[in-house]
Structures are given as C-alpha cells and as structure tokens.
Amino acid sequence: MGMLIAVAGLAGAGKTTAIDHLESLGAGRRVYVGELVLNEVRAQGLEVNPENENSVRLNLRRTHGAEAFAALAVPVVLDILSSGENALLDAIFSIEEHHHFRQQCSNPVVLLGIVASFDLRANRLRRRSHRTLSRDQLKIRDETDQTKLGLDRALAEAQHKIVNERSLEAFKEELERFWGSLSV
Numbered sequence: 001m002g003m004l005i006a007v008a009g010l011a012g013a014g015k016t017t018a019i020d021h022l023e024s025l026g027a028g029r030r031v032y033v034g035e036l037v038l039n040e041v042r043a044q045g046l047e048v049n050p051e052n053e054n055s056v057r058l059n060l061r062r063t064h065g066a067e068a069f070a071a072l073a074v075p076v077v078l079d080i081l082s083s084g085e086n087a088l089l090d091a092i093f094s095i096e097e098h099h100h101f102r103q104q105c106s107n108p109v110v111l112l113g114i115v116a117s118f119d120l121r122a123n124r125l126r127r128r129s130h131r132t133l134s135r136d137q138l139k140i141r142d143e144t145d146q147t148k149l150g151l152d153r154a155l156a157e158a159q160h161k162i163v164n165e166r167s168l169e170a171f172k173e174e175l176e177r178f179w180g181s182l183s184v
Contacts, residue, residue: 001107002028003107004086005027005088006098007088007089008091008113009115010141010142010146011133011141011145012124013116018175019032021171023088028088029085031077034090040060041053054141057149066096066150070098073089074104095157111154111158115161125138162174162178
C-alpha cells in the first residue's frame with residue numbers, strides 16, 4: 001500500500017530538490033502543487049512572476065478555502081496511491097492542506113518539514129535558473145507563506161524535519177536516512 005509523502009518548507013528550503021532525490025531513489029511519483037498555481041496564472045492571462053503567483057495563490061485560497069490546492073491535487077494523489085505507488089507531494093503550505101490530505105487518503109500521510117536560514121535560501125533563489133526571487137521578493141513570499149497561509153503551523157506538525165544548511169550531498173544523505181526510516 002502506497003503512502004503520501006508531502007514536503008513543507010519556505011521558498012528555497014529545498015522542497016523540490018528533496019522530491020527530485022526521493023524520486024531518484026524510487027520512493028514514489030511526484031505531484032507538483034505549484035503547477036496548479038502556474039496554470040491558474042496562465043489561465044487568467046497574467047505574466048508568470050512572483051507577484052502574480054502570490055496574488056493568484058491567495059485569491060484561490062480566499063475563494064475556495066485554505067485547503068484549495070489540496071482539494072485540486074487529491075484526485076492525482078489518490079490515482080497514484082491506488083496503483084500501489086507512493087505519491088511525493090511538492091508541497092504543503094497550510095495545516096488545512098495537510099489535514100485535508102489526511103482526511104481524504106486512507107493511506108498513510110507523512111509530512112516532511114525542510115528548513116533553512118533566510119540568507120541561505122535567498123542565495124539559492126537568486127542563483128537558480130528559473131523562478132528566481134530577490135531578497136525583497138523572498139521577504140514578501142515568506143510573509144505570505146508564514147502569516148497568511150500558516151506554513152509555520154504545518155512545519156510545526158511535520159513528523160520529520162530536515163535542516164538543509166549544509167552541502168547538497170549532506171542533504172541527500174539526510175533524505176536517504178528519512179526514506180530508510182519509512183521503508184522499514
């Protein structure tokens with residue numbers, strides 16, 4: 001029986017890198033919730049940029065509730081789980097999303113919190129090849145994620161946490177230990 005492994009963390013903490021590595025280990029199949037935001041930005045005829053993504057993310061939650069993205073992703077997750085595979089969810093941003101998945105999935109739901117300092121995340125996001133964020137944009141995104149979405153509460157509820165402050169190799173080793181603890 002498959003399980004849902006969901007990651008939570010602020011922008012630049014390493015959520016997508018974690019999912020990439022878990023997927024490479026054969027831990028499951030990816031579900032990228034952020035694509036739902038990007039699709040809605042495009043559907044509204046807006047330019048894909050941090051400001052529009054933030055606005056759409058908040059408006060969708062205002063209109064459809066704090067668990068809006070979880071509700072949209074549940075059918076994909078359940079399809080993966082019904083095949084016997086694990087679903088790797090990138091990412092959970094509110095406690096309501098986490099609770100929604102726990103209510104909708106009869107399979108185990110594991111929440112992995114990934115944390116890193118602001119300065120380290122800012123440097124990562126400034127250097128990445130796509131969807132870069134400036135320090136000021138990151139401050140706004142953090143404020144939204146922490147206070148308006150309640151990401152801090154989701155991170156507090158995570159059953160597993162990884163501090164991603166060292167090398168990529170060290171992060172991957174931590175992820176392998178995490179995966180090993182689940183697949184026992």
